[in-house]
Amino acid sequence: YLLHRFCEEEADKQYQLADWRVRPLTPEMLKYARMDTHYLLYIYDQLRLLLRERAAGSDQLVKSVLSRSNDVCKLQYEKEIFDPSAYLHVLKRSGRLLNPRQSAVFAKLFEWRDQVARAHDESTDFVLPTSLLFKISTTLPDNRSSLLESCRPHVPPLLRELHAEVLDRMQSALQDVKDVRNQQEASRTIRMEAIKDVYMDVEDSEEDEQQAEGEDLLLLHPDNLQGGKPMIAQGCLHHFHKSLVLQRSEKQRLSDLNKVSKIRSSINQIPRIVYENASNKEKEEEEAEDTAMAEEEQEEEKKASAALEGDGMPHS
Known part of the structure; x- marks a missing residue:
């Protein structure tokens, strides 16, 4: 100007x-x-x-x-504190879509260039321009020659010097993604086994219902009324059994998990329902006993009054 x-x-x-x-x-x-x-x-x-x-x-x-x-x-210059999540803002501003492997490499190299820039007192763009950061993350070179080739015609000096570190960071990022996928697969397998267990428990409980002749209450183990294992009554089991439909295909696994989550949430309400029903039943029994005792007392009083009246009458 x-x-x-x-x-x-x-x-x-x-x-x-x-x-x-x-x-x-x-x-x-x-x-x-x-x-x-x-x-x-x-x-x-x-x-x-x-x-x-x-x-x-x-x-x-x-x-x-x-x-x-x-x-x-x-004014004294102070370097900004590195934010590990800052790479997300760069991705968002760029409008580019990266898959999980590419995103993991992008995040690793984003952190690497910041560390190198601080160590050599250089700008991050001098260490690795953002345009090259995107190019490396999308092409995923796996050796020195392909890495340098992806940066031509202007290969950053520090990248050329520290290319081994770059390749190590990339391999580490890709291995992390692989480990996460393995953990997710193992977790998915465990959840599916849990679904099968719940399904079998529901089937077994439904057979017990048929023997219970349609009881509408939830019965606790007789040895421990306060902490026994609940046995699901016929009405509840029928509802749970109809709600749980196992789909064996991969596409239905998430739906299965949601259904099981709802079932487990419903089952968590069983103790409260049981104790409320048990408490109400105890109250009814106590009230019935009190009523019976009151009736017996009234009957005895009537008999006593009748006996006294009989003793007071004149003999012929």
Whole structure:
């Protein structure tokens, strides 16, 4: 802006992010460096005159600007704390879709380039530009030659030097994905076995129902009324059995798990229902006993009154 306003020149920003450590500098880079500094003193004089003009010939505005510039010079640079999840924002902004293996490699190399950049006091883009990070993550080279080939024509110097570390990180990421898949498969197998066990338990309990002659209460083991194993009554078992339909195909496994989860949630309510029913039954029995005792007492009182009345009558 200042170059255009005071000098009527357009700045070429092509080499702002170039690697200025390379030697020899190209003619284009030398020209850019000259143009970038040639007009600085002239622009400084023009700004100083403009500030004095606005302050009616006073140096007050000039001193204010110099003071603020001095404050900026006192600021100390602090590196940002690395955020392991920052790679997700990069993926989201890019709009690219990576599969699990590619995403794992992207995350590993994203962390690697930050560590190398801090160790060598370089920018992350100098260590590994984001464009190359995406290219490596999508092509997944597995040896030195294919790795360097995927970065041509401009192979980052530190990548060339530390290519073994890059390949190790990539293999580690791919192995992590493989381990997770194995764990998921093992967990899926265990869950399917659990589903089969629940299914068999429901079938066995349904057979017990038929022998219970349609009882509508939940019975506890007689040896331990407070903590015994519940036996599901016919009505509940029929509902559970109809709700659980095992599908053997892979596509129905998630549906199976959801159904079993609902069944288990319903079964968890069994103790509460049992204890409520048992408590209500005990109350009914106590009330019946109290009523029977009251009736017996009334009957005895009637008999006693009748006996007393009989003793008080005159004999013939």
